[in-house]
Amino acid sequence: MLRFVEHILKNFLESARFQNFITGIIILNSALIGLETYPEIVKDYEPLIDTFDMVILVCFTIEIALKIFIYRRKFFTNGWDVFDFIVIGISILPAAGSFSIFRALRIIRTLRLLKSLPKLRLIIESLLHSLPSIGWIVVLLGIVYYIYAVVGYNLFQEGYPEYFGTLDKAFFTLFQIMTLESWSSAIARPIMDGVPYSAIYFVTFILIATYTTLNVFIAIVVNTMNQLAIAGMHEEEEHIKSFVASQNKLLHQKLDQLQEEMESLKGKK
Template sequence: MHFLTLSYTGTLRDRLKLFFESRQFHSIITAIIIVNSLLIGLETSNVVMFNYGYLIDLFDLVILVLFSLEIMLKIFVYKTGFFKDGWNLFDFLVIAVSLVPAAGSFSIFRALRIVRTLRLLKSIPKLRLIIESLVKSLPSIGWIVVLLSIVFYVYSVIGVNLFGEMYPRYFGDMGRAFYTLFQIMTLESWSSAIARPIMDGVPFTGIYFITFILIATYTTLNIFIAIVVNTMNEVSLENLQEEEQHIKDFVSEENRKLQKQLHAIQRKLDEMSRS
């Protein structure tokens, strides 16, 4: 009764998919990325390269082969679906850049190997959540940029009219005024270098600088932070729902395959009983 020893192992593609989506695989990839980043950093030391350069180059080659194999196997597993995921495209481009010969006119690509470190953004869930939240926040952030641009424009026109003649270095034209307001918004030496000297020459100008800082630095940037935080909560909820749906789909697929095997076993038992 050898047919009773049948057990579900799945196809090679199914097993590879489970492996790629496992916590152990992500831990291994994260460790390899960290080691690779440290090795690339060691290459900046002439002493280290003189004594251990051949070993570092060998390890770098092995890691590149592992990364390339990972990408090829993922394409085999996910097929065209691989390129529908933005993170997979990012990995593909990073490895593609690493495969360019780093010699002659392409020597710049040797330095660009450090971009492999950016794969940590995908491998570490918390970093991935932040990046996804920032990307998803871009439409809303765009409107904040529009609002900030309007504020800059209004205050630049006022600044040129009020201070342009006396302080052309800061408000001589719209371009200088924009740059000055940007420095004020960052709170970098705005009081001692810009505001106080102008206040000594033009009275009541403190209202101009204080209102601009309140609007541009505190109000607008706090709205920006609120949008990012809110988006992070939304992305976290979406990821949780996707994981739950993935588990449900996986369980349903396993049940379907198990039922199929049970029906096959039942047919064999029926055939044996009839014989």
């Protein structure tokens, strides 16, 4: 009886309708938290907003409790389920007194959309799988930064100490240049007026640090995304093949049973 109940609950939790319901609850929760940033709305509808928030939290808590009941230890082997557990655990913390800061952390529930939306989940998983390769890009970028920071300090520290007076100032200036935020009017052109040929320094840094590195970063993420998508397709194909094989085996068993019954009937005649 218990296994039957678990089977029913498992099918219910994994159904498309329930997943869509949870997604809708997450979006509603995010909208309510956004409304609380308007004092006039909170003043008029605070009891209603708090009621909805409590109902939403109860729905999330029941979902997590049912999953733990059904999957037991297996629940904590799934990274996304553990993520949901932590998010809801933070939401349950008291929201009054010295714990009032945790009330603002309810917005973290919105992150559950990362799991509920398959396409968004694929992007996040691609980024996570890309971290080892991205780490080497960070190392490469750090080397480039260090070289250009030291060169910039030696070239510009006397005339422009606010930008290249120290190594840390040079790092921050290079970061601003890499973001392309006012790099030309605020940094490059004033320095170019006082230091001839300094344009070579800025142009080469932008080409290496911004365009080349950024394109390599994008290429790694896209390549990982394609690999995960292909792996997902193969997994789905294997699941279909396994299902077809099991159904084929069941069909053969039924045919063998039917044949035995027919032979039994012939023997009686």
